[in-house]
Amino acid sequence: MADGQSHLAHHFDSMEQQRESSSLGMWLFLAQEVMFFGGLFVAYAIYRFKYPEAFAVASGYLSVGWGAFNTVVLICSSLTMALAVRAAQLGDKKKIIQYIVATMLLACVFLGVKGVEYTEKYHHDLVPGPAFQYVPDFDAYTVPVTAETAHPNFAGHVQLFYSFYFVMTGMHALHMVIGLGLMIWLIVKALRGRFSREYYAPVEMTGLYWHFVDIVWIFLFPLLYLVWRH
Amino acid sequence: MSENAAKTENYLNVKHTVASWLFTVDHKRIGVMYLATILLFFFLGGVAAVLFRIELMTPTEMFMASETYNRLFTMHGITMIFFFLIPSIPAVLGNFLLPIMLGARDLAFPRLNLASWYVFTFGGLLGLGAIIFGGVDTGWTFYTPYSSTYANSNVILAALGIFVSGFASIMTGLNFIVTIHKMRAPGLTWFRLPLFVWAHYATSIIIVLGTPVIAITILLVAVERIFSVGIFDPALGGDPVLFQHLFWFYSHPAVYIMILPGMGVVSEIIACFSRKRIFGYHIVAMSSLAIAILGFFVWGHHMFVSSQSMYAGMIFSILSFLVAIPSAIKVFNWVATLYGGSIKLDTPMLYALGFIGLFTIGGLTGLFLATMAVNVHVHDTYFIVAHFHYVMVGGMVMAFFGGLHFWWPKITGKLFPEMLGRITAIIIFIGFNLTFFPQFIVGYLGMPRRYHVYPEEFQLLHVMSTGGAAVLALGYMLMGVYLLYSLILGPKASSNPWKAAGLEWTTPSPPPTENFLEPPVVKHEAYAYTEEDTYRDDAETKGDTHG
Numbered sequence: 001m002a003d004g005q006s007h008l009a010h011h012f013d014s015m016e017q018q019r020e021s022s023s024l025g026m027w028l029f030l031a032q033e034v035m036f037f038g039g040l041f042v043a044y045a046i047y048r049f050k051y052p053e054a055f056a057v058a059s060g061y062l063s064v065g066w067g068a069f070n071t072v073v074l075i076c077s078s079l080t081m082a083l084a085v086r087a088a089q090l091g092d093k094k095k096i097i098q099y100i101v102a103t104m105l106l107a108c109v110f111l112g113v114k115g116v117e118y119t120e121k122y123h124h125d126l127v128p129g130p131a132f133q134y135v136p137d138f139d140a141y142t143v144p145v146t147a148e149t150a151h152p153n154f155a156g157h158v159q160l161f162y163s164f165y166f167v168m169t170g171m172h173a174l175h176m177v178i179g180l181g182l183m184i185w186l187i188v189k190a191l192r193g194r195f196s197r198e199y200y201a202p203v204e205m206t207g208l209y210w211h212f213v214d215i216v217w218i219f220l221f222p223l224l225y226l227v228w229r230h
Numbered sequence: 231m232s233e234n235a236a237k238t239e240n241y242l243n244v245k246h247t248v249a250s251w252l253f254t255v256d257h258k259r260i261g262v263m264y265l266a267t268i269l270l271f272f273f274l275g276g277v278a279a280v281l282f283r284i285e286l287m288t289p290t291e292m293f294m295a296s297e298t299y300n301r302l303f304t305m306h307g308i309t310m311i312f313f314f315l316i317p318s319i320p321a322v323l324g325n326f327l328l329p330i331m332l333g334a335r336d337l338a339f340p341r342l343n344l345a346s347w348y349v350f351t352f353g354g355l356l357g358l359g360a361i362i363f364g365g366v367d368t369g370w371t372f373y374t375p376y377s378s379t380y381a382n383s384n385v386i387l388a389a390l391g392i393f394v395s396g397f398a399s400i401m402t403g404l405n406f407i408v409t410i411h412k413m414r415a416p417g418l419t420w421f422r423l424p425l426f427v428w429a430h431y432a433t434s435i436i437i438v439l440g441t442p443v444i445a446i447t448i449l450l451v452a453v454e455r456i457f458s459v460g461i462f463d464p465a466l467g468g469d470p471v472l473f474q475h476l477f478w479f480y481s482h483p484a485v486y487i488m489i490l491p492g493m494g495v496v497s498e499i500i501a502c503f504s505r506k507r508i509f510g511y512h513i514v515a516m517s518s519l520a521i522a523i524l525g526f527f528v529w530g531h532h533m534f535v536s537s538q539s540m541y542a543g544m545i546f547s548i549l550s551f552l553v554a555i556p557s558a559i560k561v562f563n564w565v566a567t568l569y570g571g572s573i574k575l576d577t578p579m580l581y582a583l584g585f586i587g588l589f590t591i592g593g594l595t596g597l598f599l600a601t602m603a604v605n606v607h608v609h610d611t612y613f614i615v616a617h618f619h620y621v622m623v624g625g626m627v628m629a630f631f632g633g634l635h636f637w638w639p640k641i642t643g644k645l646f647p648e649m650l651g652r653i654t655a656i657i658i659f660i661g662f663n664l665t666f667f668p669q670f671i672v673g674y675l676g677m678p679r680r681y682h683v684y685p686e687e688f689q690l691l692h693v694m695s696t697g698g699a700a701v702l703a704l705g706y707m708l709m710g711v712y713l714l715y716s717l718i719l720g721p722k723a724s725s726n727p728w729k730a731a732g733l734e735w736t737t738p739s740p741p742p743t744e745n746f747l748e749p750p751v752v753k754h755e756a757y758a759y760t761e762e763d764t765y766r767d768d769a770e771t772k773g774d775t776h777g
């Protein structure tokens with residue numbers, strides 16, 4: 001396993017069996033990821049159904065511009081990742097590295113923007129916890145006076161939105177950081193000349209993972225940023 | 231087959247250093263490491279049970295306050311469920327046997343398998359830490375707001391332990407599914423697989439799809455506690471019932487994570503000691519999958535009195551009844567296998583027969599509980615406790631020890647003293663029933679669970695229960711003693727002491743590191759039993775072919 005030629009682990013009979021195994025393993029991993037985020041989405045959906053006004057108002061404080069920008073960035077990173085897999089299939093070591101570096105740069109841009117957004121929420125006391133402060137501004141058009149917004153715990157419901165905002169985007173960002181780690185590992189492997197036309201499973205699997213992380217964001221963006229727009 | 235190779239090298243004696251164990255990627259060694267780890271938790275959970283059973287002998291407070299009592303039953307529940315039962319058969323016997331039964335050299339991802347043991351052990355240490363720092367008093371279910379608003383901070387530690395060890399389950403389940411799909415020996419078609427493998431396949435599906443949901447639930451509780459936000463706190467707009475939904479969405483299927491592998495073990499044992507092909511092989515295999523799938527749609531039967539709508543309750547009730555069908559299919563098919571078989575009452579068989587009887591009682595009382603009206607009457611009483619223990623201890627623990635005895639010669643290469651094994655199996659069976667049958671009665675009479683002071687008229691039943699627990703503990707200790715004895719001084723086992731038909735019995739005991747001396751080719755299914763070799767050839771068993 002240590003040298004460049006024999007990528008076949010001792011317990012597999014053929015490269016094909018090994019590749020199919022890692023591919024099935026990755027899909028199963030993604031299935032459990034779907035259930036993990038699925039639990040979060042269910043909890044989010046229930047509270048949004050319960051407190052529609054609070055969620056709409058809270059969502060109004062998120063920057064749609066930054067969210068949309070990040071969506072584009074992530075979709076581009078999926079493209080560069082797909083190109084990296086393609087380069088791996090063709091056995092083009094140099095291009096693998098180039099495309100992975102491009103993917104990593106885009107990922108860093110995304111995380112940077114996320115950092116800017118988090119800081120902004122921090123300065124507006126919108127981070128859930130003891131420091132959370134929200135006073136409904138009934139004069140602004142975003143907060144109509146209704147039975148729900150007049151509820152004494154309206155601010156608490158707004159905080160609930162932000163709890164989900166931070167947990168969901170935080171878990172998503174954590175998955176991206178893990179993806180970055182995987183890509184560093186891929187670059188090291190590529191530099192050592194481990195990949196060939198016959199053996200590129202790690203690139204392919206990381207690609208699958210990265211596309212999944214993108215898809216999660218495709219759901220998160222409208223659910224969190226566009227609530228008040230409907 | 232080269233007998234010399236078998237004599238000189240197997241997975242146990244290939245290397246002896248501690249590092250060779252801690253860094254092994256051999257599924258057999260990892261299985262043995264899991265065995266040692268979970269037995270430690272079984273012991274801890276058992277000690278807690280003995281302590282609170284002693285307290286329950288008198289209707290008034292004897293030597294512990296309510297807080298201590300609450301912490302003990304919580305410790306018992308958490309260690310037994312999350313750190314013993316869930317990993318018990320899959321991570322020990324499944325880990326050891328699955329690749330051998332498939333004719334593979336290892337699981338598909340050996341390093342992931344080792345990682346799962348480390349992750350599990352780390353999770354277990356976090357759980358132990360919670361106990362050492364004073365314990366948790368929420369009950370194993372961690373219901374909010376007990377676990378959020380009203381709990382001490384050890385809750386985070388205990389919950390984190392469960393969160394972490396959940397990932398170990400996922401790693402194991404994922405590994406099993408891939409291995410079963412991709413690594414079967416030539417000739418081993420899906421319908422030649424042992425039912426043990428089918429059961430583990432179904433279990434793994436539940437693990438992979440269910441465990442992440444409890445992970446995210448625990449994460450949300452942790453966020454609620456750490457940032458003091460109200461995700462499940464009604465005072466802050468949260469909904470405590472949502473926690474129950476999310477919790478039971480995993481924890482009901484988790485019951486099948488705990489019982490399905492036991493059913494797989496019992497199928498193997500029943501076939502071997504009846505000298506017959508298992509009756510209705512295909513439908514027994516499919517019933518495992520049916521249980522796995524249906525199991526995801528019945529969680530609401532835990533919430534009939536938790537403000538769930540009546541109509542939701544009715545649907546959950548009907549769906550829960552449906553799960554009884556595949557379970558009953560298994561029981562009927564085992565009994566049909568016994569019918570006309572040449573039955574031999576060796577130790578594993580005694581456990582398997584115990585399983586059938588006790589699981590049937592546990593399963594049928596489950597139907598009482600799925601009936602909404604009865605459920606309201608016995609909700610949160612000892613009836614639930616008895617039902618649960620008939621399924622989990624009468625079912626799963628019996629199956630685990632049955633399987634451990636059945637494959638002990640394969641795992642260790644040693645024979646245990648058979649007569650002592652049979653006596654112990656009977657002691658455990660009697661102790662178990664004496665402990666838990668009175669709890670059905672006391673629960674039906676209205677004794678609520680989780681109280682250590684109770685009306686005097688319940689004392690007799692509680693004393694019986696405590697006496698039974700003492701017998702049960704004696705049985706387990708006896709087993710520990712003779713198994714340890716056999717490990718050191720037991721006679722060597724041949725490759726197939728039970729004359730069983732499965733693939734795992736064609737390789738030496740203990741198996742070589744790569745499992746088989748020559749790559750196996752499978753020509754028939756796992757239950758090719760004939761009546762000719764009905765009785766064990768004692769000469770071959772006691773002496774041995776491998777020197």
Ligand SMILES: [Cu+2]
Pocket residue numbers: 481482485528529531532
């Ligand atoms: Cu249930």
